[in-house]
Structures are given as structure tokens and as C-alpha cells.
Amino acid sequence: MSPRKHHATPESAVEHVHDAFGTAEWWRTAVIYQVYPRSFADSDGDGNGDLGGIRNRLAYLHDLGVDAIWISPFYPSPQADGGYDVADHRDVDPMYGTLADADDLIAAAHALGIRVIIDIVPNHTSDEHPWFQAALAAGPGSPERARYWFVDSPGVPNNWPSEFGGPAWTQVADGQWYLHLFDRKQPDLNWENPEVREMFAGTLRFWLDRGVDGFRIDVAHHLVKAPGLSDVDADWDAYNRGALPTNAVPFADQDGVHDIYRQWRALLDSYPGERAMVAEAWVTPHDRLARYVRADEFQQAFNFDYMRATWDADALRAQIRTTLRNADSVGAPATWVLSNHDVIRHATRLVRADPTMAPWILEATEPRPDTGLGLRRARAATALMLALPGSSYLYQGEELGLREVIELPAKARTDPDFLRGGGHRLGRDGCRVPIPWTKDAPAFGFNDTGASWLPQPADFGDYAVDRQRGRDGSTLELYRSLLAVRRQRQLGNGSLALVDLRPDVVALDVTNDRGTTRIVLNLGSAPWPIPASARVLVASTDGVTDLLPTDCAVWLTD
Structure with missing residues (x-):
């Protein structure tokens, strides 16, 4: 790269936040890709993705550079809530294949060096269980x-x-x-009953014996209810915005859940191969969330407060600081995430009209966002996230820059959030639309027949894998570059310091035996001058050399 003639912005302070890990378990630094099986790839043409489709696309995931996959439920289910209404925890729904297909998928993933995490849904069953x-x-x-x-x-x-x-x-x-804290077809289990505990311990063993590397535990904070089942005495809107502690309601984050997870951790530790659990625990504040990742409980817990953070430099710095310090207090890795199957895709969410709205709530009256600005911010947000020490989760299709499909017709929607709410909230179908693989193919390559359980919008063809693979500046190639450089420079394990460059710029240094990598995210209205001595490793906007434009992130080294 040619020398530049301008100088670095003076640094006024460096705040040390995090030390590198002393151990190297895979789950401390892994990048894990979530597969929503019904919408990933369809091998038999019936319009529903399946385990065979996932197996057929493992090479794509290997080339992308992920360390593991998390597969959402594929168990027998009437599909009242996207498979999270489980009728049998130890089998495969015929829509997705067979137990033999699950075994083949696990073996094929392992052959490529990809670990496999599956969903466990312990709070409730299907009413058809x-x-x-x-x-x-x-x-x-x-x-x-x-x-x-x-x-x-x-x-x-x-x-x-x-x-x-x-x-x-x-x-x-x-x-x-x-x-039923969720749909009426999802009755809550009583975890005070020993039969419930025994059944799930047996279920964990069933899948561990088949070779899975770990579990994502659905709504891990809901299992135990406070004695007496008393009324909620809290502002529900404030609660949904994360303004109140999660245990302010009697059905969430009750202390008794930790006894359950200590038993599960002991079970996992009895198996070889560093088997791991990640908690889907929508828990605030952070010191409460940290209790789930103590040394004898979960290895990971999703950092949803970071997902909720607004597009603001102070807010992002505060979340990074708080997350790492609370995780470090119990010796756990931070677990970063921006999108999943339950929330509005971050390419849409980061430009929504009300940035404080809960990320899973999409009102039918919400204005349609600016997709160009949304994608620009999403790419920058991902570049920041993937540089942070700890583990990161990606949601299928975000590497293509997919937006939330807001315009789905009412007759196509299946989410109980839409159906039970009378259409006032659009629900989560918009982030679950089958992803595009080939622009000029039936169902954009989701299958060979053109069938699709949710309709794909016409512009999805422009996001297709074949339109982006090998194209400089595409979102897919950005993700591949970020993951490759992250691996080369071991960014998942390094010390972290926040650097004061400018109030509207988030800057941090990640340092390990590969050197120091500086990450800079510009959230201001003016460009930030890149130091002449710095070398650009990767930038979220193509062509960045001398100046970092707004809503763009860059990774630098000397």
C-alpha cells in the first residue's frame, strides 16, 4: 500500500478492558453459524429445508470459515412455533429426514472440521407430545x-x-x-418434577452419544417459576425494552435454574471432546447474565444486551466494556451476536425508526427502512463484532446481507406472534425466508422445484451466493475476509483496550502474540483519517484507504 501524507488523530486515552484467555478451549473463540433448517437448503424439493440440504451445503460453510454450526430444532413437531413446539426430543421430523440423516450430517461436518450444536427446548413441549x-x-x-x-x-x-x-x-x-409462556400449543413443563429432569438428562445423553458437540438451550432463563405464581408487578413495556432486571417478573431468571445447569454441565463434562452449552438467556443486567457462565454452568451465554445496543458510539463502548468485565469476572468468554431466527435482521434493525424497540418486535405500522444504509451499517457492525475477543454467532443469510422481508402477505405468515396478535405485530417470518443460492434458478437455488414454504421476494436474487462469490466488495466476500483475518490474527483471544480517538468513533486494540490489531468504527458525520503508518487489513466498505467514511469499520495494523 502506498504511503499516506496525513497523520494519526492524537490519542487522549487508552482504557484496558480485557486480558487474553489463559486456556484455549474451542468454544472460547469459535465463530458459530446458525442454520434454521427449514429455510437453509431443500434437498427433496418439497419447499422445506432439510438435513440433507444442510449436508449438501457444508462445503460452503467450510469455505466461509466458520468453526461450528448450530442447527435449530429438527425434531417431530406440529410446527405451531417453527419447530420449538417439540413432540419428541429424540427423533427427526420426517419433513427434515431421519435419525440416519442426522448421523450422516454430524459425521460429514466433523470430517470438514465443523462442530455441531443442536437446540434443546426444555421450557415446554408441544401439546401433541x-x-x-x-x-x-x-x-x-x-x-x-x-x-x-x-x-x-x-x-x-x-x-x-x-x-x-x-x-x-x-x-x-x-x-x-x-x-404456556408462549403459544397455547406449548405447555410449560414443571421443573420441580423429577421426571422432567430425568427426561432431559436422558435426551442430552441421547444426542451426546450420537456425537453432537453441544447444545443451545432455548429460553434458559424461564424454566423455574417463583413459588406462588404471583402476578407480574412491573411495567411490561419497560421490561421488554430491557430497562428492568429480568428477574423483576416471577417466571424469569429465578435462582433455581442454576441447579439444573450445574447438573447438565457435570453430564457434559463426563464426555470427551469439550462438549459445550450456550444459553439463550434474555437476562439483564450483565451481572445476572454472568451467573449463567460460572465455571460449573454454561460455557457461553448470548449477549443480547449488545444486540439491543443502539447505533451510537457511547452505547457500543459501554456494552463492550460491561460485557467483557462481567464475563471476565467468572472466567467466561463473551458471546457476541447481532441476528438470529427470533429477531429482525440487523441489516434492517440498525435503521429502524425506533432503535430502542425490542429487536423481536416488528409493528405492522413501522416505516420501511433504508435498505442501502441498513446494509452499510450491518457490514460495519459485523466487522466490529468479529474483532471482539470471545465467540461470535452468525445467522444464516447475514453473510449475504439479507434484509428483513417486511412485505410478506398475511396469508403466508405462520408465526404465532402474528397470528395471535391479530396482525398488529408482523412476527418473525421475515427473518426466516429461505435464503438464495443461485439467482437464475427455481426458488433461487433453495431447491430444484421452485417450492418455498415462505415466498422469497424478487430482489433476493441479487443477494444470491452465485452473484457474490468471488466479487470484490460483496458482503459474502467481506465475511470471508473478516473470518480469514480473524483466524490469522487470532482475534478471538487477545487483550482488549478501548482507545479514545474521537467521541463519535469506537476504537479498540486487540493484542496477542500475532501483534496488535486496531479496529475503528466511524459513527460520526465526518470521515476519520487513517494514519499513514497503518496498513488496512480489511474494511467494511470497499475501497477504503486514506479516510474512513461514516458507518464504516476498518481493521488496521502497523
Whole structure:
């Protein structure tokens, strides 16, 4: 690179935040790619993605440079909530294949050096699960009903809301009510019952014996409910915005959940190969979240406060600082994430009208965002995230720059958040649309027939893998470059210092035995001058050399 004639912006302060890890377990630094199986790749042409489709695309994931995949539920399910209403935790839904297909996928992934994490859904089952059907048949007071939360009450037992609208209680024919924090087809299990604990311990062993490398635990903070099932006495809107501690409500982040996870951790530790668990725990503040990743519980917990952070330099610095210090207090890695199957894709979310809105809530009246600005910010946000020490999760299609599909017709939508809410909230279907592989192919290469369980918008062809592979400046090639440089410079494990360059610029130094990498994200209105002595390793906007434009991030070294 040719020398530049300008000088570095003077540095006023360097704040040391984090030391490098002393150990090198894979889960401390891994980049893990989430596969939502129904929407990833369809091998049999029925319009639904499947395990065979995932296996067929493993080479793509290997070339992308990820260390592991997390596969969302593929178990038998009536699909009332995208497979998170599980009817059998130890089998594969015929829509996705067979147990033999799961075994083949695990083996094929391992042959490419890709680890496999699968979803475990312990808070609830499907109402079509044999246990719940037995509970309905057995009646009040039976051992079968004791596996769930059935109560006698003259009216709705309390004011707990369902995540998908309406009360969290449904009355059955004999007059009792059962609890469901999610859809009424997802009755909550009673974790005070030893049979429930035994069933899930057996389920973990079942999949560990088949070779999986770990588990993502769905709504890990919800399993234990406070004694008495008392009313919620909190501002629900403030709670959803993360302004209140998660344990302000009696069905979340109760202390008893930690006993469960200590038992599970001991079980995982009895297997070879550094098996790991990641908690989907929407828990604030950070010191409460850190309790889930103590040495004898989870190895990882998703950092959703970072996902919620607004596009603001002070907010991002505060989240980086708080996240790393709380994780370090218990010897755990930070676990960074920007998108998943439950939230608005960050290429859309980062330019939404109300940046403080919960990332899973998409109102039907929300203005359509600027997709060009959204993609620019998404690329910059990803460049910042992938430089941070710890582990990072990617959601399928974000490496293509996919936007949230807001314009899905009502008749196509399947999410209970939309169906139970009367259409006032659009739900999560927009981030679950099947991803495009080939522009000029049926269903954009999702399969060979053109069938697709959710309709793909016409512009998805422009995001297709074949349109981006090998093209300088494409989002796919940016992700490949970021992951390659991250691996080369071992950015997942390094010390971190926040550098004061300018109030509207986030800058940090990651240092390890590969040297120091400086990451700079410009959130201001004026360009930031790149020092003449610096070498650009990768930038989120193509062609960056002398000046870092707004909404752009760069990785630098001497």
C-alpha cells in the first residue's frame, strides 16, 4: 500500500478492558453459524429445508470459515412455533429426514472440521407430545399433570402474558388451567418434577452419544417459576425494552435454574471432546447474565444486551466494556451476536425508526427502512463484532446481507406472534425466508422445484451466493475476509483496550502474540483519517484507504 501524507488523530486515552484467555478451549473463540433448517437448503424439493440440504451445503460453510454450526430444532413437531413446539426430543421430523440423516450430517461436518450444536427446548413441549396428551387424559391431580403447570382457578390464574399475545393460561375441558409462556400449543413443563429432569438428562445423553458437540438451550432463563405464581408487578413495556432486571417478573431468571445447569454441565463434562452449552438467556443486567457462565454452568451465554445496543458510539463502548468485565469476572468468554431466527435482521434493525424497540418486535405500522444504509451499517457492525475477543454467532443469510422481508402477505405468515396478535405485530417470518443460492434458478437455488414454504421476494436474487462469490466488495466476500483475518490474527483471544480517538468513533486494540490489531468504527458525520503508518487489513466498505467514511469499520495494523 502506498504511503499516506496525513497523520494519526492524537490519542487522549487508552482504557484496558480485557486480558487474553489463559486456556484455549474451542468454544472460547469459535465463530458459530446458525442454520434454521427449514429455510437453509431443500434437498427433496418439497419447499422445506432439510438435513440433507444442510449436508449438501457444508462445503460452503467450510469455505466461509466458520468453526461450528448450530442447527435449530429438527425434531417431530406440529410446527405451531417453527419447530420449538417439540413432540419428541429424540427423533427427526420426517419433513427434515431421519435419525440416519442426522448421523450422516454430524459425521460429514466433523470430517470438514465443523462442530455441531443442536437446540434443546426444555421450557415446554408441544401439546401433541405424548406427555401432554397423557396429562389431558389422566385428569386433575394425576402424576401425568404434575409434569406441567396445571392449576385450579375460578378465572385466569394470574396476569402473566404470553409472548405471542393474550394470557399465558388456557383452560381445559375439566376446568383446570395450564401455563404456556408462549403459544397455547406449548405447555410449560414443571421443573420441580423429577421426571422432567430425568427426561432431559436422558435426551442430552441421547444426542451426546450420537456425537453432537453441544447444545443451545432455548429460553434458559424461564424454566423455574417463583413459588406462588404471583402476578407480574412491573411495567411490561419497560421490561421488554430491557430497562428492568429480568428477574423483576416471577417466571424469569429465578435462582433455581442454576441447579439444573450445574447438573447438565457435570453430564457434559463426563464426555470427551469439550462438549459445550450456550444459553439463550434474555437476562439483564450483565451481572445476572454472568451467573449463567460460572465455571460449573454454561460455557457461553448470548449477549443480547449488545444486540439491543443502539447505533451510537457511547452505547457500543459501554456494552463492550460491561460485557467483557462481567464475563471476565467468572472466567467466561463473551458471546457476541447481532441476528438470529427470533429477531429482525440487523441489516434492517440498525435503521429502524425506533432503535430502542425490542429487536423481536416488528409493528405492522413501522416505516420501511433504508435498505442501502441498513446494509452499510450491518457490514460495519459485523466487522466490529468479529474483532471482539470471545465467540461470535452468525445467522444464516447475514453473510449475504439479507434484509428483513417486511412485505410478506398475511396469508403466508405462520408465526404465532402474528397470528395471535391479530396482525398488529408482523412476527418473525421475515427473518426466516429461505435464503438464495443461485439467482437464475427455481426458488433461487433453495431447491430444484421452485417450492418455498415462505415466498422469497424478487430482489433476493441479487443477494444470491452465485452473484457474490468471488466479487470484490460483496458482503459474502467481506465475511470471508473478516473470518480469514480473524483466524490469522487470532482475534478471538487477545487483550482488549478501548482507545479514545474521537467521541463519535469506537476504537479498540486487540493484542496477542500475532501483534496488535486496531479496529475503528466511524459513527460520526465526518470521515476519520487513517494514519499513514497503518496498513488496512480489511474494511467494511470497499475501497477504503486514506479516510474512513461514516458507518464504516476498518481493521488496521502497523
